Amino acid sequence: MAIKDAFNKMISYFDTDGVSEVEEELSSKKQEEPVTKSQQTSRPNQQQQAARASQPQQPKQARPQMQAQQRPQSQSRAAYAERPYQGQSQARVSHDYNDRRATSAPSASSRREQYQHAAHQEQTTIALKYPRKYEDAQEIVDLLIVNECVLIDFQYMLDAQARRCLDFIDGASKVLYGTLQRVGSSMYLLTPSNVSVNIEEMNIPNNGQDIGFDFDMKRR
Structure with missing residues (x-):
């Protein structure tokens, strides 16, 4: 009996060592998994941050080019808008001149008619x-x-x-x-x-x- 008890104790000792080793392995695995998960999560975050950091730089570089392209277009539009306005102003000036000429011509002709009529009346x-x-x-x-x-x-x-x-x-x-x-x-x-x-x-x-x-x- 004493031998059997000693043998059982030895077996239980080794069993406890294996269990402790298994527990240690499990605990180490559990510790490694959060680390790997944190690393995996940190890596996408770093990639996203790098992508975000790279994305604003592209618009910053593209904005001056877009502004440089938009400036000639705006200038051409302004020039094109000014040309019809200048044409309209010239047309208005010519129209006003024609109106004045048309109004002055009847007045001159009416004056001649009045003068001739008065001269005809005064003529003896x-x-x-x-x-x-x-x-x-x-x-x-x-x-x-x-x-x-x-x-x-x-x-x-x-x-x-x-x-x-x-x-x-x-x-x-x-x-x-x-x-x-x-x-x-x-x-x-x-x-x-x-x-x-x-x-x-x-x-x-x-x-x-x-x-x-x-x-x-x-x-x-």
Whole structure:
């Protein structure tokens, strides 16, 4: 029995050593596994950090290039945008100049028309008449009605007919506020009210007779 107990003790001793060794191996393995896991986890983290560190450097290097490329594009766009604006400004200037020219041209033409119209109104017409019969006196009065001056020459009429014509014309001139003036031996000037005539005094034969009748008129 004593031998068996000693033998069992020896077996148990060796068993405990093996168990302790196994436990030590297991504990060492457990310690190694976290280390390896930590190393494995640290390695991806280091790789990610290295990748992150390398990634921002690329945009930093690419940004100046992109900026350098964008600057000419922006400048070209600005120049292209300025060109239409310059063209529009030139078109506006030419349009304004054409408008001013168009407005000034009618004003100049209207001024000419007004000047011509005023000159036409101020223009005075003198008609020269050689009455041969009494009925011609009515035509002379009609000219006075339209504000025309009439220079009458009685050289082709008899004395009696000339007196009748002068009487008729003199009465019509007073009604129409005209004037009848003798300007020659057989010539008389009939003027409307808006025309004044200054005649120098002349030595006319038989000037003292009534209304200036001249009995020395030419006859035919």
